[in-house]
Amino acid sequence: MHRRVFVKNSAFALVTMGLSPSFLRRTALGAELPGAPKGKVLICLFQRGAADALNVLVPHGDRAYYQLRPDIAIAQPARSAGAAGAIDLDGFFGLHPALAPLKPLWDRGLLAPIHAVGSPSATRSHFDAQDYMESATPDNKGTSDGWLNRYLAAEGTCEQCKITPFRAVAMTPQTPRVLQGSAPVVAMNSVAEFTVRSGGTQAEQLEALYRTGSADLIHDAGTGMFEAVKMLRAADPQRYQPEHDAAYPNSQFGQRLRSIAQLIKAGVGLEVAFADVGGWDTHVNQGGATGQLAQRLEDFGASIAALVTDLGDRMEDVVILTMSEFGRTTRQNGNGGTDHGHAGAMFMIGGAVEGGRVHGRWPGLAPEQLYEGRDLALTTDFRAVFAEVASRHLGATNLAAIFPGYTPGPMPGMVG
């Protein structure tokens, strides 16, 4: 922890450089942005509640799929007129029709889905499974920090952490499990909210209370906070205009992704961002091409597509990774929904990903191919995906520290 040092240095930077939003790029220390030699950014998006992967990334080429889900299956692309069927990707898999905004990303080679991926743990508890996915230590409840924080701590250097408070940002009310740990993280609801709520002289007076007086932990934290607020104010978030006509949904999720884009463009040294979205626990009436799940996916897909559009060429250095704690039962249940299952699906999106191809090995949906006779079997440990994005995208060199107890197998090859 070197927050004290950061505070002093950033104050120094402000004095010497003024409030240019990109002052960090030219810092007098000669240090680059955090993670920044590469300037790479990872955005992790968590679908809390266990998204029904079989209706998100639809195996329309697997006949068993339609037998298992007579009422809620997504129709095959060819057999449907217009939007009601799956959007074909490779002749076997397709996207849920509500994910139409992601199709252009596939066509441009930016979208790399992976199927039958997840946690080797057998748990079907949301709590335990989210815990395991965020700590990245399946079946070990003794891990107190999250894997993203371990990345920050393991790969962070003193130079990095003192330059920006915004190296890791969670667009959530509280720091999520995946970012908890020793490395500093900022949690916020939005960029616009990251400000002193009473402007003008009152904010200045409050700043004076923290900037003067004894130098201790509280004053340091307060001073660092005011620096951080100024960094963002310099980026003028209130007047932010998304680029390339990107249209974010007016949902909480959409607005949070918009905030992440703002931070990336503000040049405040963002390296790891996180947001989550709920509503995936579709035990009842989940619907098919339309309905409950379709509505969630509409928001999900449109938000991500807007983010990609907004970031434009910056996507060369950005990877978006989506995840959910487990998949759902292959069979529909008596309530037109699905129950807690096992393996699921993830999306990786970015300029440097091996897009235009569905990754992972498909285990099949025949009775004998199912996990415990009911769920999609697992063919890729989620840590293989995390490890790949950490090493090949972010440049992590110490995977053993980030994924304790995990012996990396072959990487799925999703990052180019």
Next chain:
Amino acid sequence: MYRLPIILAVLAAGCSQAPRRLGTPVPDARGFAVRSQTADQQVAHALSRLTFGARPGDAQLVREMGVDRWIDEQLHPERIDDARSDAWVDQFEVVTKTSTQLEAEYQNPGALVNLLGAKAKGGLTPEDSAQLRAARQNFRRIGEEVQESHVGRALQTERQLQEVMTDFWLNHFTVFAGKGVREQYYLAEYENQVIRPHALGKFRDLLGAVAKSPAMLFYLDNWESAADSGRPRLMPVNQPGASGGQAPRARPVAAPAPPQRRARGGLNENYGRELLELHTLGVDGGYTQQDVISAARALTGWTIAGPRQGGGFVFTSSMHDAGEKRLLGHTLRPGRGIEDGEELLDIVARHPNTARFIAFKLARRFVSDTPSPALVERAAATFLRTEGDIREVVRTIVTSPEFFSREAYRAKLKTPFEVVLSALRAVNAQPDQTPRTAQLIGSLGQPYLGHQTPNGWPETAEGWLGTGAILNRINFGLLMAAGRVPGANPMSFPGIDAVRTAPREQQVDAVVTAFLGGDASSVTRSVLVTGKNPLLDPNVSVDPTAPPRTEPKMVPDVPISAPSGARPPPRPGQARAIAPLPPLTGLAQLAGLALGSPEFQRR
């Protein structure tokens, strides 16, 4: 920029690890013969540590009574009349009912889903959906009422130390409200029947109550922990019902039928491990992985009865591993049942490492983030001498010279809960009958029983001082000063009428008395009086000893919206656009500064 030389010096020092402490460390107790705080400081200090913040008039009361007599009174909550607070809390149904009653009366929406689905194939009718919505809303009230009663009691109770200790143990033995739907039923009972009655009692009683609480059994999975196959049982495994969790008829134990039991049985070490690591011995408490397994085996069969068996704790012998267990140098004899777990709790409750660990945590709660080893040793000795009498351990700590040392004065950072409660108490706020105040505490980063992992909320300053956290605290102060916190009128503190039109300096005195215990740094006072940022005005001295140079000017008071007009704080997780607060002027502005000041963050 007057900080520049420091900055450059730090730059030159590079990445050296500066020690990060909130205040100066407390030296060895041998350094103190007497209390080094002034009499006024002792009063303010005791109030700030043994309560959730002084109310108007409290300091006067403690001064008249004498600090030591007042502490002794607080150590005996049973001698303090608390009828008014109790009556208020009792209006909440969930507080007066058992978890079994709650399960019966507040239908689990998930169970209703299954029920409705079973009768209507293929989807729910609009009526079903309406019923489901109502059930969900009804169910949500459980969690809301628990939180409302928790905040309201902390605000009003005269038994403040008991409540501080309840807060301490709720965190030491934390459970996570979001563990699953069932946890919601158990929370009120956990706080009100398991924790609070033992908060100043015997540690062994508290530990036993926690071990048998559905809240903990569910949170740390012990309810489904059973003997591994091949382990000796008290009855043959192939006896009808034995492996399925059904006790044979002849045995007078209730059969558990908790829903969603996992298909695969076997030992679950989760509670056994945390019992040793977090609840008793401490992480370096000298136990091995074998001890963890032995503890978990000793506790097999400690589970939750099904609703038809009355819910609550039950020992199910068919789940119990009856083999011999070796643990921490002790041997638990084979062929026993619930006695295994009881003996395990006896062993760890009187272990010297437990005494030291609990003494350390209590000293850290009451004295400083880095309590002196000498004080911890004395408190641990009290623990062992009194067989874990929590009241006496706390007494040792809060009457010690270390407690009343200058180094300990304002050395602790308030938690978000303490920030909000101390602000509310400073203005004698009315308890909130809505979940809004609890949600506000959550948005400051400390939702009720909202810590996912069993290590609980941070107990030192460092864990609470992220960049976003201090911003939230400052914004809370502004919200409060603007009259937007339910039940709290910031302009109702004693003496306000006398200073409404008084010179600024007198107003500052009144605000500092009301919110900062009458004690603000000269820098803070200077900023409050001048309303200027000394950094921006080279003419304003920041010399702590220099008097402010600007003449105080008269500022008319600003009308504050009534608490009833307060806007609800946003629910956590809800999209919100935060409009800037109206500019605060006069006394409200001073209150906002005081509540946002570094001093207010400390206790």
